[in-house]
Amino acid sequence: MITLDKVCKRFDDNAVLRGVDLTIAKGSSMVIIGGSGTGKSVMLKCILGLVTPDSGTITVDGEDVTRAERDALLARFGMLFQGGALFDSLPVWQNVAFRLLRGALARPRDEARAIAIEKLRRVGLKPDVADRFPAELSGGMQKRVGLARAIAAEPEIIFFDEPTTGLDPIMAGVINDLIREIVSEMGATALTITHDMSSVRAIADHVAMLHDGVIQWTGPVSGMDQSGDPYVTQFISGSAVGPIEAVR
Amino acid sequence: MSLLAPLGILGRFVLQVLAATGRVSLFAFSAVGHMLRPPFYAREFGIALLNVGWLSLPVVGLTALFTGGALALQIYSGGARFNAEAVVPQIVAIGMVRELGPVLVGLMIAARVTSSIAAEIATMKVTEQIDALVTLSTDPMKYLVAPRVLAALIVVPGLVAIGDVIGIFGGYMVATGSLGFNQAAYLANTVNFLEARDIVSSLVKGCAFGGIAALMGCYFGMHSGRGAQGVGRATKGSVEAAAVLILAANFLLTGVFFSL
Numbered sequence: 001m002i003t004l005d006k007v008c009k010r011f012d013d014n015a016v017l018r019g020v021d022l023t024i025a026k027g028s029s030m031v032i033i034g035g036s037g038t039g040k041s042v043m044l045k046c047i048l049g050l051v052t053p054d055s056g057t058i059t060v061d062g063e064d065v066t067r068a069e070r071d072a073l074l075a076r077f078g079m080l081f082q083g084g085a086l087f088d089s090l091p092v093w094q095n096v097a098f099r100l101l102r103g104a105l106a107r108p109r110d111e112a113r114a115i116a117i118e119k120l121r122r123v124g125l126k127p128d129v130a131d132r133f134p135a136e137l138s139g140g141m142q143k144r145v146g147l148a149r150a151i152a153a154e155p156e157i158i159f160f161d162e163p164t165t166g167l168d169p170i171m172a173g174v175i176n177d178l179i180r181e182i183v184s185e186m187g188a189t190a191l192t193i194t195h196d197m198s199s200v201r202a203i204a205d206h207v208a209m210l211h212d213g214v215i216q217w218t219g220p221v222s223g224m225d226q227s228g229d230p231y232v233t234q235f236i237s238g239s240a241v242g243p244i245e246a247v248r
Numbered sequence: 249m250s251l252l253a254p255l256g257i258l259g260r261f262v263l264q265v266l267a268a269t270g271r272v273s274l275f276a277f278s279a280v281g282h283m284l285r286p287p288f289y290a291r292e293f294g295i296a297l298l299n300v301g302w303l304s305l306p307v308v309g310l311t312a313l314f315t316g317g318a319l320a321l322q323i324y325s326g327g328a329r330f331n332a333e334a335v336v337p338q339i340v341a342i343g344m345v346r347e348l349g350p351v352l353v354g355l356m357i358a359a360r361v362t363s364s365i366a367a368e369i370a371t372m373k374v375t376e377q378i379d380a381l382v383t384l385s386t387d388p389m390k391y392l393v394a395p396r397v398l399a400a401l402i403v404v405p406g407l408v409a410i411g412d413v414i415g416i417f418g419g420y421m422v423a424t425g426s427l428g429f430n431q432a433a434y435l436a437n438t439v440n441f442l443e444a445r446d447i448v449s450s451l452v453k454g455c456a457f458g459g460i461a462a463l464m465g466c467y468f469g470m471h472s473g474r475g476a477q478g479v480g481r482a483t484k485g486s487v488e489a490a491a492v493l494i495l496a497a498n499f500l501l502t503g504v505f506f507s508l
Contacts, residue, residue: 050379074385085380087372089295099384102287149384 001026002047002157002189007056008213009042016042018213019056024206026061029183029190031204031221033197033235035244038210040193041082044159047191048077060157071104078150078188082162084142086134092145093130096120099153119148123178140171147175151182158183160192164199176202197236200224209235211244275467282387282394289395296399300361300462304407307360311352312344312411316418319343324427336429337437340419345446346506349412351498354457357404358490362465365396366486369469370479378470393466397459404458405451412450449505456501457494464490 002024009017016039024030032040045051047058049065058065065073086095096116100107107115117127123144134142143163150158160179164172176199183190183203192203200207201221208218209232217229224232234242319340327333369392372378381388416438423429468486472478 045379048383050382071385074383077383079380079383081376081380083375085376087377087380098386102289103385105385 001061002191003057003059004043004047005057005059007043007046007053007058009039009046009051009053015213017046017053017056020210020213020215022208022215022218024189024191026189027187029180029192029203029205031200031207032191032193032210033195033200033207033232034193034210035195035235039213040210041161043210044161044191044193048079048159049073075099075104075153076156077159078153078155078157079159080143080146080150080161080163082165084134084139084146086142086145086149088134091131091133092120092137093117095134095145096130096148096152098149105153115152116148119152120145122151122182123148124174139166140168140175143167143171143175144178147178147182151186154186155188157189157191158186160190160194160203162194162196163192164194164196169198172196172198173202179203195235271471272463272467275470276463278389279393279397279463279466282390283398287390289391292391292395293399296396297403299364300357300396300399300458301403301407304357304360305410307356308353308407308411309414311356312349312415313418315348315352316340316344316415316420317422318418319348319415320419320422320427324423333427336419336423336427337434338441340423341416341438341442342446344415344419345412345442345450347498347502349415350408350450350453350457351494353404353408353411353454354461354494354498355491357400357407357458357461358464358487358494361400362461362486362490363483365462365465366469366472367479367483369466370472370482373470373472374474374478388470393470396466397462400458400462401455402458404461405454408450408454408457409447412447445505449501452505453498453501456497460493460497461490464493 002022004020004022007017007020008015020043022030032043034040042051046053047060047065049070052066060068060073060076063073086092087098090098093113093116094101096119097112099105100112100115101109113130117130120127120129125141125144125148129137129141129145134145137145147163150160163175163179167175179190179192180203182188190203192199194200204221206218207221207224209216209229211231216231217227219227225236227233230243234244320336323336323339323343324333327335369378372392378388378392381391420431420434420438423434424431464486468482468489472482
């Protein structure tokens, strides 16, 4: 279980997180929605320790992430970055097997390659992709490779940062389905941030809306359309009229 | 109030310089610490050795060759004013080994390697590859910085030694080919004139300049701003800082070796 308790983060004069309270149950898929620049990515990076919160506590299974042994904590996580964040200098299979080629989870090179190819197959890519470089792949293929890397070490918790950004609707649907399938079959806890409502409906068990540095509403995805929360209603409908200021 | 304004500007400038010096020093200490503690990334170190050393050889060799040749012409022409043309082998040797070899190699490394390291790491930062490394339980200081700095510390003295030899050879070619010097006498004068201290100072300078060049590339890359502009600024800043620090370090090291 991941718990955020009154988490605050400020960059100079800009208070991005103003006291975020959120609980993500083990094995569930939580999707965070909210407009651009509302701090969704910052919140996610705070959980991973990439950004240090100014105040508040973040715990994973009761362990404070700021005091936990870093490598052991990170070994429990997998992450799909918005732009893929694949390492340009490494072929695809070494990107996927990065964690399996070094550190505590290191395996023999042949075994790591075999696992990488299996994970690539799991995300719908053929083995011949393994020896290509990221720059030779389309955006959709890069997302799939990023997804394969995120699941390669079979983590307990997987984060997805805008998994469908920049993809056409069909490819976005494919990625959404893959995420849902993989999270279900691995039994992992998933945290996704997105403003793509089709992703929300495909991936989420629970939804939380982040606005103005706090969680405005949280609940099951089935209750999202009838939430009665004006922020959620405006966000789902995509209307410019409502409590969320639309700068034009 | 207006009288104090210049003092305020000066104070802020001094504070900024001191803060930047502190940040760079801490970064350098951290890099050295990561070099000494496992895990070690042999593949990254090997690639850095290749990039900093082997692939820099053509530019280092050509720079040294032309500089040695030009130096011989200048010394011959200048020496002729007071009948001192015969000192060409000695001055070329001492000039190349003590000063021009290390400084020119250092500046070439700053232009070629520092810029490349800064641009590569800055691009990795803006495309979240550095964050990805962290989430994959890999410390970017260990994986990206330590191998590059260590490779530069090891390989740049070798490049300086090669540059020194090629520079002296350039002077030899010009002096024996067009200035009428005897080949055997030129070589004998060169070898006899150089002292161990000259060669040691050259190699120590190479080590220092290599470390500065790689550290600046890594520091500016890791602290790059966002977007293409951030990458551009990091690259430009790294080369400027490396070049200035190399020249300042050269002055200090020359003082340490030769003012006593």
